[in-house]
């Protein structure tokens with residue numbers, strides 16, 4: 001008897017030899033593998049196309065209705081002949097060609113009568129043709145054709161007889177057995193509610209859809225199932241985390257928070273900041289470790305949310321730390337936090353790789369005694385020697401630069417692990433966030449502080465350079481500062497450096513009398529620091545840099561960002577870079593310099609940048625262009641291993657699955673109800689342990 005585990009070797013027409021070959025080429029070895037080897041596309045014979053509607057890129061097999069006329073044999077080459085004919089419908093004419101044919105065939109061709117032809121359309125030199133069309137006289141037969149599955153194949157496979165026909169035949173055999181091999185895995189009530197068809201029918205109609213509607217239902221069901229069990233995995237893990245990882249409850253908001261909020265807050269919080277703060281506060285009240293991701297576009301004001309959260313920790317008698325991926329960033333956090341807390345007696349210190357030994361010693365001592373309330377730093381904070389009296393909250397800025405292992409070291413810093421807040425300015429498309437971060441609670445700052453002027457972004461080419469430089473000069477005359485950013489060519493650091501130096505020279509020459517600072521990856525941390533400070537303090541008007549300045553750097557007076565060879569940057573990187581300007585009260589500009597020749601993709605990237613400042617929109621386009629696998633971090637997390645689900649287009653289904661899982665876990669957290677039995681069995685057999693989830697801390 002056939003089961004899902006049966007080796008394909010035992011299927012009709014396969015045998016051990018072919019089974020081995022199929023396994024090697026396609027990685028399929030069981031009946032289940034074959035069932036989930038889904039067709040790439042389907043041929044639709046239910047539809048009749050018109051010659052007049054054909055388009056150049058119509059590289060498809062289609063059906064047309066019309067008449068064949070002018071059948072003739074044309075000689076070519078050494079006595080070879082081919083047969084041609086015209087095919088006409090009311091909208092136009094198409095050429096038919098036969099390279100191989102017999103006299104008998106020629107006589108059989110029904111000319112001058114209404115018939116149907118089916119085949120692949122070729123476009124060449126302004127005209128369309130079809131070679132070896134299938135011809136059907138009977139209208140009923142022509143239109144009865146269901147959607148015919150076309151499987152992903154290759155020449156290599158076809159040569160061994162493993163062509164489309166083969167897959168169709170094997171799958172036709174398999175689907176005959178569906179009733180005995182496929183068990184439902186979703187509860188009845190859920191399927192009814194969401195109008196999801198049964199599992200068995202889904203497998204049937206994904207391979208042999210009766211019509212488009214059946215295909216749609218089958219496809220939706222299989223996608224939903226994938227999304228559902230994926231979410232269930234994360235949901236169960238999250239639930240387990242909440243039940244088993246204790247946290248220090250911060251029940252109160254006290255004097256530190258209140259007096260800062262009332263007296264020293266330099267601006268009114270945006271509604272989004274308030275909402276997010278409330279979410280964090282609600283989490284931290286509980287005796288359960290918080291694991292929250294704070295997403296907010298560049299400039300949305302995440303630092304203030306971080307600071308206020310740390311003040312709550314302090315009010316409850318706990319220390320906090322905030323870490324950034326680079327020296328420059330942690331220095332900036334330190335500066336701004338220290339400035340904000342200037343009139344309080346809250347102690348803040350900075351710890352980085354370049355902190356001197358004596359200063360380190362003081363930090364270590366003050367951390368242990370509890371005298372130090374807030375530690376700002378880089379990875380240096382993670383070192384084992386850095387011990388806290390009672391670390392209650394750890395904040396990680398720009399999360400994607402920290403590895404999982406490093407984050408894990410934070411846990412060890414307190415007996416009861418600290419609450420974790422991860423902040424990122426890399427907007428993640430909604431569908432990805434729903435999947436990728438399903439084990440985290442997510443807060444989003446989706447609103448910019450008021451009074452911010454939208455950055456004006458323009459695309460310029462080499463021929464406009466003089467104009468661009470003059471514009472930059474004018475802005476400098478108005479008192480602004482500007483950035484020039486050059487791409488990194490990773491293969492050759494030396495070339496990069498040379499490139500940067502050369503351009504640096506040109507800029508110094510053109511902007512004679514101005515101070516030009518340079519920042520690049522080859523500089524030592526303290527050199528970078530000096531350069532950055534020099535620019536930040538306004539002593540230098542121009543910063544020429546590689547992407548080192550990408551994340552977080554804050555110089556409000558800098559209002560022009562000129563990105564050279566902008567076509568070489570990815571969308572999210574361009575957006576991050578642009579976020580360096582638009583931080584002050586002045587109108588800011590981002591100028592994307594490119595060469596004249598652009599690929600279609602880089603044109604889309606540049607155009608997107610000039611059209612929107614919205615990081616979430618940009619991340620959506622980015623995902624459409626590059627696919628979800630290339631969005632930072634998703635590959636290793638296994639989010640993109642879906643067979644049917646497409647994160648780019650299936651947002652609705654993912655959302656529905658997420659809701660369904662939330663509902664399920666609320667009503668039956670341990671999947672103990674009898675109506676969830678099938679689901680539980682399926683999950684523990686198929687999915688348990690398969691989610692390559694990455695714990696955030």
Ligand code: ADP
Pocket residue numbers: 267268269270273296297298299300301302303304425449450552554583
């Ligand atoms: P990011 O989210 O990119 O880390 P920052 O926290 O650096 O953003 O904030 C960007 C700038 O906006 C800072 O200069 C900060 O002082 C300012 N800012 C933050 N929140 C507000 C607000 N509610 N109103 C006005 N300015 C704000």
Ligand code: MG
Pocket residue numbers: 302303397552
């Ligand atoms: Mg920031």
